[in-house]
Amino acid sequence: MTPAAVRLESVTKRYASTLALSSLTLTAEPGEFLVLLGPSGCGKSTALRVIAGLERPTSGSVRIGDRIVDDVEPKDRDVAMVFQSYALYPHLSVRRNIEFPLRSRHIAASERDRRVTDAARSLQLEQLLDRKPAQLSGGQRQRVALARAIVREPKAFLMDEPLSNLDARLRVEMRAELIELHRRTGTTVLYVTHDQVEAMTMGDRIAILNEGVLQQVGTPKDVYGRPANVFVAGFIGSPPMNLFPGELVGEDGVTIGVRPEDFTLGGAAGPVKLAAQVSLVESLGHEHHVACRVAAPSLSSEPLVLVRLPASVSPPSLGEGVTLAASGPVFRFDSESGVNLELAGKTGAAAGDGSGFR
Amino acid sequence: MRSRRTRDVLLAYLMTVPAFAAFVIFVFYPLVKTVYLGFYRVAPFPGLPSHYVGFSQYSTVLSHSQFLAPLFNSTLFVLFTVPTGIAIGLGMAVAAHRQLRGIRLFRIVFSSTIATSVAVASVIFFTLLDPTTGLFAYWIGQRGGTGLLGNPTFALPAVAVVSVWQNLGFSFILMSAALASVPEDLLEAAAIDGASGGRRFFRVTMPLISPTLFFAAIVGVIAGFQTFGQIDLLTQGGPNGHTNVLLYQIYTTFYINADTGTASVMAVALFLILVLLTLVQFSIIQRKVFYADER
Numbered sequence: 255m256t257p258a259a260v261r262l263e264s265v266t267k268r269y270a271s272t273l274a275l276s277s278l279t280l281t282a283e284p285g286e287f288l289v290l291l292g293p294s295g296c297g298k299s300t301a302l303r304v305i306a307g308l309e310r311p312t313s314g315s316v317r318i319g320d321r322i323v324d325d326v327e328p329k330d331r332d333v334a335m336v337f338q339s340y341a342l343y344p345h346l347s348v349r350r351n352i353e354f355p356l357r358s359r360h361i362a363a364s365e366r367d368r369r370v371t372d373a374a375r376s377l378q379l380e381q382l383l384d385r386k387p388a389q390l391s392g393g394q395r396q397r398v399a400l401a402r403a404i405v406r407e408p409k410a411f412l413m414d415e416p417l418s419n420l421d422a423r424l425r426v427e428m429r430a431e432l433i434e435l436h437r438r439t440g441t442t443v444l445y446v447t448h449d450q451v452e453a454m455t456m457g458d459r460i461a462i463l464n465e466g467v468l469q470q471v472g473t474p475k476d477v478y479g480r481p482a483n484v485f486v487a488g489f490i491g492s493p494p495m496n497l498f499p500g501e502l503v504g505e506d507g508v509t510i511g512v513r514p515e516d517f518t519l520g521g522a523a524g525p526v527k528l529a530a531q532v533s534l535v536e537s538l539g540h541e542h543h544v545a546c547r548v549a550a551p552s553l554s555s556e557p558l559v560l561v562r563l564p565a566s567v568s569p570p571s572l573g574e575g576v577t578l579a580a581s582g583p584v585f586r587f588d589s590e591s592g593v594n595l596e597l598a599g600k601t602g603a604a605a606g607d608g609s610g611f612r
Numbered sequence: 613m614r615s616r617r618t619r620d621v622l623l624a625y626l627m628t629v630p631a632f633a634a635f636v637i638f639v640f641y642p643l644v645k646t647v648y649l650g651f652y653r654v655a656p657f658p659g660l661p662s663h664y665v666g667f668s669q670y671s672t673v674l675s676h677s678q679f680l681a682p683l684f685n686s687t688l689f690v691l692f693t694v695p696t697g698i699a700i701g702l703g704m705a706v707a708a709h710r711q712l713r714g715i716r717l718f719r720i721v722f723s724s725t726i727a728t729s730v731a732v733a734s735v736i737f738f739t740l741l742d743p744t745t746g747l748f749a750y751w752i753g754q755r756g757g758t759g760l761l762g763n764p765t766f767a768l769p770a771v772a773v774v775s776v777w778q779n780l781g782f783s784f785i786l787m788s789a790a791l792a793s794v795p796e797d798l799l800e801a802a803a804i805d806g807a808s809g810g811r812r813f814f815r816v817t818m819p820l821i822s823p824t825l826f827f828a829a830i831v832g833v834i835a836g837f838q839t840f841g842q843i844d845l846l847t848q849g850g851p852n853g854h855t856n857v858l859l860y861q862i863y864t865t866f867y868i869n870a871d872t873g874t875a876s877v878m879a880v881a882l883f884l885i886l887v888l889l890t891l892v893q894f895s896i897i898q899r900k901v902f903y904a905d906e907r
Contacts, residue, residue, distance in 0.1 A: 306800075306804055307803075307804075308800050308803070308804075327803070328800075328803040328804045329803055329804065329805070329806045329807060329808065330806075331804075333804065334804065334805075335800075335801065335804045337797050337800075337801060339795070339797050341795070341797040341798050341800070341801035343798060343801075343802075343815075343816060343819075344798075344820070345819040345820065354802070354805050354807070354815075355805035355806050358802075358805055358806035358807040358808075358811060359806045402805070406805075406806075
């Protein structure tokens, strides 16, 4: 099956009183690994369910390949979905679980066996085919769910937080396996997560949603290096970008953003220079996190700024007075709209239209 | 001085005494007494002494048509009521499972027969089926005659209908609870996996609710063999013994004919039949039933 483009066209989904998706337009190109990223309740899972046909959009339409699928049943959309809960059939063996989509489509037994064997081999499930899901570990169940998805050879994979129920070590392992799987099959993947590390490491592109509104679409490098607005700036990056009022550096009406790793203590001249006092030092071994309270006589409260220092630098002591200087990029956002002022003038860079950062 | 452990053990036994006593007095003693009564043949006229005949009474009664005919009727009755009761209850539960406007009203109506008793159900149907004044006679346009309850062919099915109707509320509630326990994401996964509505129901829903179906079947069979009220109120075993089920036969033998020996033999047989049926159902169906804790 050749991979297909999946396109949402101004899809709005409204539940009784809440707006889950607000006029979302988004395309996953054929063979692309597109990550939908956002905090819980941002509408990313709803978007996936709309594509699968489990939810009907209030308005707008969905296109898979060159077909508009708004009136097509989930079973006929030819997409495969991996659920957060895995949704394995508990009464069926691993083999029957993997076969289920093939039996539903009346695929001949010989062909079915070949495909199940292939899928089981590629996910190292050959030894487990006769077990029930209850007899499997979390990681094994996850692999069965993936096998059930790939055995279909569908037009696209929809994955709804597939790794969030695994422990940290297994998650890293499965991440690599998923990337490998995508490379091998070349199928379009729409991957929902709230974990920015997953998004940054796996996605060809990342679509960031908040409260049902698309904030930015772009490569991991784009969304990190050129965040479209304050939300994206604060959401991508760990620890998150420092955001403080422009008044501190004599620029009114803007919010200033500096990433923790782009601050140095003392020294160099630059546009952003802040007098501060060290209030917390966390040493993680490979780096130090230093929280500083900035002296701000003009503001009602003193903003806290986080600085990330390499392990080679010896951290300041608690209560010490320091001067913070930005040694890397300084972002400026409109304090009203939150839009990145540097990008605002350019076409398609504004938040929410979905056409930026292709 | 006694150790603390001994005191705990004694206290534990002491606390089981009330339950144990109730079991002995109300279950174990009557059971033993029934078996015992089965060994004595009662004289055909009151006042004469009954005398010990041992197992010979068991073999004569159990091979006689006064036992075999009611056993056949009971079996037929169970076959009429249990599968239909489960199927209709499940059908209504599936219909009411969807989130629709005003569905709560239907759920209340569907489960309402649980609030009726055997007597109420019997009176309602007795009135409906009355051959001269009943609504049923009016519908089929044929008044007078024996009516359904007096018809040798239709009497037992008619009583079965009353039982099914009366148990429908229970069956509906049971099946509704079972359907609600089926995880939504499994059905969604099956839908995306290409399964049609029928395949989703038979391949996913049915296996997952099989413990409830199994429970309903066992409870239904036992209740079916213990049917008494409907028979007593609607047909008294008639016409000509066509609705004379086992429990009703035991009742008439014991209270009307005062033949405690024969009645006891049949009661013991009914007990053993139910034990056996339950064991058979367990062993056959357990292999096909999927329990959720195996997940």
